[in-house]
Each structure stands twice: as C-alpha cells, then as structure tokens.
Amino acid sequence: MLLALDAGRLTATEMAAASGTDWLGLTPGAVLQDAFFLAESIPRPADDLVDLAGFNDGRVHAVPLLLQTGLLSLIAGDAEACRPPNKYARVSLQRMLESALAVKTDTLPLPALAAALEARDRAAFQAEATRLLEVVPNALIKVGVPREAPFHGALLGAILASVGASATVVPEMQFQRGRTDIVVTFPLEPAATWIFEVGRGDSASELRSKHRQAEAYALGLSSSTTVTCCAILAGEPKPASAAAKRAGTVFGFSWSQRQGAGAAATWAEL
Numbered sequence: 001m002l003l004a005l006d007a008g009r010l011t012a013t014e015m016a017a018a019s020g021t022d023w024l025g026l027t028p029g030a031v032l033q034d035a036f037f038l039a040e041s042i043p044r045p046a047d048d049l050v051d052l053a054g055f056n057d058g059r060v061h062a063v064p065l066l067l068q069t070g071l072l073s074l075i076a077g078d079a080e081a082c083r084p085p086n087k088y089a090r091v092s093l094q095r096m097l098e099s100a101l102a103v104k105t106d107t108l109p110l111p112a113l114a115a116a117l118e119a120r121d122r123a124a125f126q127a128e129a130t131r132l133l134e135v136v137p138n139a140l141i142k143v144g145v146p147r148e149a150p151f152h153g154a155l156l157g158a159i160l161a162s163v164g165a166s167a168t169v170v171p172e173m174q175f176q177r178g179r180t181d182i183v184v185t186f187p188l189e190p191a192a193t194w195i196f197e198v199g200r201g202d203s204a205s206e207l208r209s210k211h212r213q214a215e216a217y218a219l220g221l222s223s224s225t226t227v228t229c230c231a232i233l234a235g236e237p238k239p240a241s242a243a244a245k246r247a248g249t250v251f252g253f254s255w256s257q258r259q260g261a262g263a264a265a266t267w268a269e270l
Helices: 002-007 012-017 028-033 062-069 087-101 110-119 122-133 149-160 204-220
Strands: 073-075 078-083 168-175 178-186 192-200 226-234 250-259 266-269
Touching: 028 087, 028 149, 062 078, 087 149, 110 122, 110 149, 122 149, 122 226, 122 250, 149 168, 149 178, 149 192, 149 226, 178 204, 192 204, 204 226, 204 250
Parallel strands: 192 226
Antiparallel strands: 073 078, 078 168, 168 178, 178 192, 226 250, 250 266
C-alpha cells in the first residue's frame, strides 16, 4: 500500500489488500481451524513482540490481527476485553464467518443471536447457537488442530459479530485454574457475565465434565456480577446423514448460575 501511494496510483491489488476479510492471504477457515486464538494471542504489556501469523503452516493468531486491522478494539480498563468498534467491523467479521463456514448470509443466525444476547435469553441463544454450530463443515477439521477448534471459533466469531455496543468479549480468559473459551460481560443493569466452554463428545458425562470445568473457572470472578456458565458439546457426525459434509450435530447444552462467590459459591442448574 505504501509503495502504491509513493507511485501515486492504486490498483485492484492494493485495494484488495485493504479488505478486512483478505487476511493477508490466509483463508478465514484457517482462523477457525486455530480455534480463533492461541494462548498467547492477546497482547499484554511486555517487551516481546506478538507474531500475527505462522505463514508456513497457514495459521493466524487472530486477535492481534483483528486488533491491528481495526476489526476489534480493546476496552479501556481491561487488558483482555474487546468488541467490534463499528458497523464496518461487525460486517467484516460476519463476512469472514460466512466464508469460513461456506454458507450464505441468510443462513447465519446472527440477528437472532444478537437479540438473544441482548435479552440474556438462554433458550433463544441455545436455539440460534445450535443452528450456527450445525453448519460447521468437516473441511475445517484438520490433523494437529483441536477437534473442538472450529466450533469454538465459529461461536466466538458469531458472538463478536453480534454483541451490542456495551457488551465486551474476552477470548480465552485467563483464570487461576486455566483459560475458559469465551467470556461475555454485560455491564448494564443487571450486570451479568456468561462463560462458555465448547467441547466435542456425545455423552452426558462428557457434557457434565465440560460444565464443571466452566464453573471452576468462574471462582475468581467478582461477586458483584451474576455469573452464568454454559457448556456446549458438539457431537460426532452421523455417516448416513444427508449433511455428511458437516462436522456434526450439537449433542447438548448445560447451564448453571452462580450463587454467592469465591470458594463458598454454589451453582444452581438452569
């Protein structure tokens, strides 16, 4: 782009490079295959440089790239929370998601998902998240990539493209007991935090295990917010299914809400 400006002319090549969905030559699918992030993806105050991408293996560290291109903005006072800063950013994220999932615009449940998040409507969110995750293509399942990565990436991309101006999203939020997949905070009254853990499996015991993991992460959250945990399990594809190109159906959701805080906290199933 700088060379083009120096020459005093722009071609289609430079204009394409300015697109928020071009991804420096890496496909949107490569982002979802990498679970949308790696543990070191969020920039933190340090002298170390943050790599944007691993070009040799076709993977991208999504969060630094999204921040650098302006599709995400960090939130003042929180080194990890982010949100799309404007309509252009949200539309770019939507287009990336459509391309990665190989679906048409009207197939993605983003408006309904946004309404469910805004209303904190668990039943509506569950219905729309199911629609979203069941269009994840098998092609995104790659050797050496965690099997839940495309589902995690698809859900996070959809949430980022849907959240309102007041809500914030923290990808892979660091807790004492590990990193949870997605944390969405709604600061307006009543203040609330939703924690999501996404896994692969097709049994009730695996769903319970994933749910306990989400609840363990929530122990360090402030008592001033209502904390809701959601575990999502994506099942294995059925070979005889007409949708054989899809990675699988959603096995189930599990919800609970924290009562109290700290080590004395208990959980009520929802």
